[in-house]
Amino acid sequence: MLRTSVAGQRRPTVVVGVAIFVATALTVGVHAVLLQLPDTTGIDGHLTANHSVDHFFSLWLVFHNDDVQISDKPFTIFAPKNSPFNRAESLLQQPELVKKLLLDHVILGTKLDLTNMVSDATLASLGSRNITLNLGKGGNVTANNVTVLEKNIEVPNGILVIVDSYLFPDEDPLTRNVTDPKREQEKPLTSSRTHAPPEQSGKQQEQANVGPGLTVPTKKNQSNTSFVENVMEVLSYLKSRVRVFQHFVSRSNVSGLLKEGEEYTVFVPTDHAFQRWHPIDWGFYPFSVPEFTESVIVNHFVKGRLKQENIKDGQVVQTLGGKDINFKRTPSLTVNGAAVVKGDTPVEKGNIMFIGEVLFVSESVVSKLHQQHRDKETPPLLAFPWFGAQFLSHAFLALERDKRFTHITRFLNLADLAPHVSGAGYTFFVPTDSAFAALGLDKMPDNYLSNGEGLQILLNHFVKGRLYDKELKNGTVLTTLGNQTLLVNRTESNCYINQALILESEVFVYNLGTMFYIDKVLHNTLRVPPVPIAGNPNTTPTSTATTALKNSTTTALTTTELPVEQVSIRDIERVTEKMSTGGDPEVLFGDATHKASGDDDIEYTTTTPSVSSVAATTQKQNISSPK
CATH class of the missing domain: 2.30.180.10 (FAS1 domain)
Structure with missing residues (x-):
């Protein structure tokens, strides 16, 4: 009797002469069912070369054009020893014959242990041909009268049985069409390796090799x-x-x-x-x-x-x-x-x-x-502030950590920009705080540019497409997301966008886009009110327009007759202190707690939240959910 290990069973004993396994996969001549092949990808090339069976495994390339299924079932493969004649020579000339030959040397679903063989047995191959095993004197085993040289070589999910030659001589590629003049003129090479069916097909080709035994077209x-x-x-x-x-x-x-x-x-x-x-x-x-x-x-x-x-x-x-x-x-x-x-x-x-x-x-x-190439670094995926706008989110968090950009970040925080700057691939011209202060916008509330004409001002600082400094050539005209034009004026020492001087170039936001820091606000069409709306009283006005109005607004700003619903600055500061006790959850400042590897060009500074930033944080809970 012959003991076997069958998929899903526990080593049943099989009566002599009865086939222990019939392949359920597609066999030659059956259609509409995918052909199942054993998963030989785990068989090491060194192993097949050391056991001199790499020529046989090179033949699996013949399935490269077929729609097959790699099975996870255990298997036994009868692998013929390399011949001094190149038995892979006729791979392209007789592919159907080679396919049948391979299937007839495979038993799928069974791991045979020939070391425990006690009597003769007959098994059905994947190609539906019988393999007859005979036990001879001294424990010698033959398969279809071919000597078994090595009975049990363990490989991932299977066993290799090394035999002296092919089990079915009528399928030997060299014994068919021997008078074919084309085959007689072939001058193949020999070489090695691979056991997985390839993914791509060849064209009109001759034979060449891939290591000791692997024949491929060239x-x-x-x-x-x-x-x-x-x-x-x-x-x-x-x-x-x-x-x-x-x-x-x-x-x-x-x-x-x-x-x-x-x-x-x-x-x-x-x-x-x-x-x-x-x-x-x-x-x-x-x-x-x-x-x-x-x-x-x-x-x-x-x-x-x-x-x-x-x-x-x-x-x-x-x-x-x-x-x-x-x-x-x-x-x-x-x-x-x-x-x-x-x-x-x-x-x-x-x-x-x-x-x-x-x-x-x-x-x-x-x-x-x-x-040297921080623009190639891929970013982490952010759910905050705007999940659907990764460039905008990473740019916002980077600017938020830089003390030069407190105004642009508070305006961005409450503006509904995400639908307009979704995904990645943008250039952002970022005005500094002094640029906003020059227009008196530093006194405006956080939501001052959140919609309408104010939103258009923000959009006019974004250009679709990632730009590098070398692309900002003199006379170049850019179109903003607000549908306005920007003119590049480059001199020997400086580069201007309209009238704004570029202070710092190519601040890369990972591989998502680029920022350029500028000293002016672009396309400002808003008229700043003479009296700032919910302005920041701790900041001294710097613009000419605000200075001219200073005397006329002193009384209004210093009066002690506040409306009943208005809160004093001292009260707000006390609330701020209470809110900031213990710090914000780290999850909100995940990449602000340490310097990221891709942000050497950005100065990271943690600042105490201002009155306006507290208000922005409160409102952001409602507007910054992932879109």
Whole structure:
């Protein structure tokens, strides 16, 4: 009897000669049901190479155009030993035959333990053909009269059984159409690795290899500039393991650096190597900087076809970008300290090696790059103040921590700007406190610009689209969200927006937008009332208009005959002190309690709330809910 482990069952005993499992997945000739394949993604390339079965696993590439389903059921795969003849040679010429051959070597839903076999047994393969197991003298086992070399190799969710050759000789790709002149003219290479069905299809192709055993198509172009194309062909067949590098190479100019008549080697970092540098939720991703990414990609290519077996300990080669690569062989092969995956992947006019780290990227390099490209940093998602306006929210919180912008923040706080400045991708020209004071707006209440003409003034400080300083060229005309125009006037030393001088340029709000600090309010059309409405009595008027009215308003401002419903300043201050006792909940100032990494250009200052800010805080509970 043969003991098996079947999905959903507990190692039942099966009578000799009775098939213990019939695949419920789609078999050849059945339609409308997705073909189920075993999940071989967990089978390590080193393992298949060490057991000399990597040629067989390379054949799984034949399913790359098919609509299949990867099953989570346990499996047993009878893997034929590599032959001195390249049995993967006819992959493209006979794909349907290869598919049937693979299915006939798989038992899905069962993990066979041939070490416990006590008598003969017959099983049904995924391709609905019988696999007959015979127990011989000395415990030797054969499958369809083919010698079982290794009975039980544990892999994730399955078992590999190594056999001497294919179980069904009539399906051997080399035994069919042997007189085909096209096949006789083939000159395939041999190479290694991958066990997952690929995601992309090839075009009119010849055979090439991907490591010791993996045969993949490559284009017929024999020129050296096609080396990158051949590399891309190979990477397209490696399912979700090298997609990041493939993506960056496709957008690079590395092919322009290749020379006619030369061979090259490329070191390909895995997706996991790139993932190390990606922020978990938000932060700086170095490969969001195009010029840095281009440099990194170029420095993974070297001149010459290097082979792992010929690389010497301490050998140094230079990349196409001019950087040195150092090899070490103890205890295993590394390149600049990054582990090299065992096995070459030769392609036309070159070689591919896979590595576990991205070369020439370190913490210090990324930190320096971050300082230079704060505009690439991704932000945390804010629910406060305006969930649907992330740029506006982050800009508001940054300005709120800067003592130069108390007036713009109190006006923004009560203005219903979020529907107009939703999402990201804006430029904000921010007037300083002195700009508002020059117009007497520093005496106006917080809601003075919250609607109507006042709201339009605020909107005229926003421009759709993220602008950099270099884009503010002399004579450039910008259109604001308030549908007004802004004229850029640039001199040798200064830059003006209309009549407002830019005091500070390119204050980046993560990758959401940019702020420019200016010394004047743009497109002010409001006439400031002669008597400030609920003004701040602690601030001395600075504008000419307010100064002229000072004498005429002294009596009104100092009278002790207050309306019954009016509260004195001392009462308000006492309320403020009581409200501020213990501080505000940290959740409201989540990124104000410490200096964020992306805000070096902003001065963070915590100030005691003014009378107007207390009123703004009270009203904000009603207007700042997420939209």
